[in-house]
Amino acid sequence: MRAAGPPPLGLYVHWPWCVRKCPYCDFNSHPARGETPDADYLARLLDDLADELATVAGRTVESVFLGGGTPSLMPAAGVATILARVRDAVATAPDLEVTLEANPGAVDAARFEAFRAAGVSRLSIGVQSFDDAALAALGRVHDAAAARDAVARARAAGFERVNVDLMYGLPGQSPEAARADVATALELGVAHLSHYQLTIEPNTAFARAPPELPDEDAILETEAQCRAALAAAGLARYEISAFARPGHRARHNLNYWRFGDYLGVGAGAHGKVTDVLRDRIERRVKVRHPRAYVAAAGAPARIAERRLVPASERPFEFVLNALRLVEGFDLDWYRAVTLLDDDSLEPALGRALALGLARRTGRTVRPTARGLELLNDLQSLFLADPPSAAVAEPARRAGADELL
Numbered sequence: 001m002r003a004a005g006p007p008p009l010g011l012y013v014h015w016p017w018c019v020r021k022c023p024y025c026d027f028n029s030h031p032a033r034g035e036t037p038d039a040d041y042l043a044r045l046l047d048d049l050a051d052e053l054a055t056v057a058g059r060t061v062e063s064v065f066l067g068g069g070t071p072s073l074m075p076a077a078g079v080a081t082i083l084a085r086v087r088d089a090v091a092t093a094p095d096l097e098v099t100l101e102a103n104p105g106a107v108d109a110a111r112f113e114a115f116r117a118a119g120v121s122r123l124s125i126g127v128q129s130f131d132d133a134a135l136a137a138l139g140r141v142h143d144a145a146a147a148r149d150a151v152a153r154a155r156a157a158g159f160e161r162v163n164v165d166l167m168y169g170l171p172g173q174s175p176e177a178a179r180a181d182v183a184t185a186l187e188l189g190v191a192h193l194s195h196y197q198l199t200i201e202p203n204t205a206f207a208r209a210p211p212e213l214p215d216e217d218a219i220l221e222t223e224a225q226c227r228a229a230l231a232a233a234g235l236a237r238y239e240i241s242a243f244a245r246p247g248h249r250a251r252h253n254l255n256y257w258r259f260g261d262y263l264g265v266g267a268g269a270h271g272k273v274t275d276v277l278r279d280r281i282e283r284r285v286k287v288r289h290p291r292a293y294v295a296a297a298g299a300p301a302r303i304a305e306r307r308l309v310p311a312s313e314r315p316f317e318f319v320l321n322a323l324r325l326v327e328g329f330d331l332d333w334y335r336a337v338t339l340l341d342d343d344s345l346e347p348a349l350g351r352a353l354a355l356g357l358a359r360r361t362g363r364t365v366r367p368t369a370r371g372l373e374l375l376n377d378l379q380s381l382f383l384a385d386p387p388s389a390a391v392a393e394p395a396r397r398a399g400a401d402e403l404l
Contacts, residue, residue, distance in 0.1 A: 014266030023205035328366030
């Protein structure tokens with residue numbers, strides 16, 4: 001159990017531009033058409049950062065995540081400036097993890113050494129597939145050769161921690177083709193893999209013109225083959241869509257899943273900050289569109305939404321992420337980060353145990369294999385106004401929603 005005090009603290013920094021919007025993407029990303037206001041955006045980002053860091057004086061930042069969009073399009077000097085401002089304003093962990101999302105391609109990969117020198121310690125590369133036909137179906141701007149090259153360049157630049165994002169359930173993809181993608185990642189020496197099923201999200205090009213996706217049986221076979229291959233290679237599943245060798249789990253994401261605190265800096269960025277003394281958990285969301293964000297003058301204008309999380313909603317918010325973890329959570333940790341007693345999880349926890357979706361050993365609660373498979377239904381039991389306890393025809397899986 002943690003000592004009394006707020007949860008660990010991370011920092012998320014959003015870079016909103018990308019080369020081209022992918023047809024499946026519903027993130028706050030914007031194609032770079034012509035010249036983007038990089039200098040103005042970075043200046044506003046630094047103002048935002050200063051205001052956010054001032055609210056957590058005396059606390060230690062454990063991790064930094066630069067996401068997007070495609071933050072590998074950001075100048076390396078800008079990354080160095082951001083990290084220097086963080087270290088000047090607050091304490092940082094001696095082993096501070098700094099992750100940067102990157103997309104394959106010669107322009108991005110050529111910057112890897114500069115990012116390493118700027119202080120980035122972990123790269124997360126959006127490969128999605130090592131198959132040219134699959135990449136074309138996904139609307140990606142890179143090909144399979146560029147994907148392999150990006151991973152090789154990351155390792156050559158000195159990055160010991162490299163994550164590869166792969167998607168499965170792609171248009172026309174067989175289980176064997178998905179398994180081949182995993183095999184390629186393993187051959188390249190990847191020690192952390194994020195393995196997501198393609199889902200059709202609202203307000204995307206795929207939602208307007210849905211492609212034909214593999215059926216349920218093919219998805220189940222794909223998952224079985226890929227998880228077996230990863231386990232055989234020593235990459236343990238520690239979250240519903242994340243696999244890692246020992247010592248390579250993503251610390252920043254673990255903090256999200258464990259209901260830790262995080263500052264959100266940049267267009268559309270989300271943040272969560274706990275005030276233990278006042279029994280408050282506040283969420284903040286910044287102005288979403290990057291040009292509106294740049295135009296916003298002062299901290300109040302940059303904040304699109306702020307709300308206190310009431311005690312009645314904290315159990316669901318906690319399990320929404322914590323039950324994604326194979327290891328589950330400790331009830332003492334739950335008390336420390338939600339500022340609630342164990343009883344606040346009842347009667348939902350009792351229902352989850354009775355349905356075989358979770359198990360409890362001492363003070364530890366874990367999802368069962370069935371609970372991970374039916375994660376949406378397990379999580380929904382903890383809503384303030386839960387559905388019927390009878391899980392008749394539950395949704396089969398949780399999908400691959402990103403939390404950043």
